[in-house]
Amino acid sequence: MTINFEVNGARRIFEGDPFKRLIDVLREDFALTGTKEGCGEGECGACTVLLDGRPVNSCLIPICQADGHRIETVENLGIPERLSALQKAFLEEGGAQCGICTPGMLLAAAAHLKAGGKADDLSIRRALGGNLCRCTGYQHIVKAVQKAAKAPRKPRRKKA
Ligand code: FES
Ligand code: FES
Structure with missing residues (x-):
């Protein structure tokens, strides 16, 4: 097919x-x-x-x-030389440790923020409710998403 x-x-x-x-x-x-x-x-x-x-x-x-x-x-979302605000925030806030959950977390968070979702603790935890993390205890991830939500919006670069 x-x-x-x-x-x-x-x-x-x-x-x-x-x-x-x-x-x-x-x-x-x-x-x-x-x-x-x-x-x-x-x-x-x-x-x-x-x-x-x-x-x-x-x-x-x-x-x-x-x-x-x-x-x-x-x-x-971004490349190592040009990370998105969300990726940078995960890096800075310790939102990624082993990294297995990180791509999924980033995309779920990106969809939440892009849809105009709220950046309070509960809204972010709800938006990421389907994504499990065994390493971070979630607090660092929530902080990272909150930090990214405050970052100035840049136009996204499309790439193949
Ligand atoms: S690998 Fe798909 S939900 Fe766990
Ligand atoms: S960083 Fe290891 S599972 Fe989330």
Whole structure:
């Protein structure tokens, strides 16, 4: 089956098993290894990507469901030389330790802030409720999102 979709602003075609998981297509077929697998069962949120701007667990999505849709992965947020405000804040506030949950946390937080979500503690914890972290105790992550929410908005750079 041929799947036409958009990944990080670029049009992509996938030919193959329509039930291959989105996470596997991203990592194996498009070398976007920023997306991490934790549980593989829809419980931890480590594999979060944005589908038409909404956070989804890419371990639960067969690639056929991405046909005609827009996917964003953590690679679209920034690059090491030019981190997004959110990435910088995670770095500065200790919001990332082992890093397995971090791409998913970043994308869930980015979707929350982009949608105009509030930056109070409870709103951020609710927005990140589907993303588990075994390392940070969450407080550093919440602080990082609050810091990023106060940062001046810059236009996002699209890249393939
Ligand atoms: S790896 Fe997808 S939710 Fe845990
Ligand atoms: S930083 Fe290790 S699971 Fe969150």
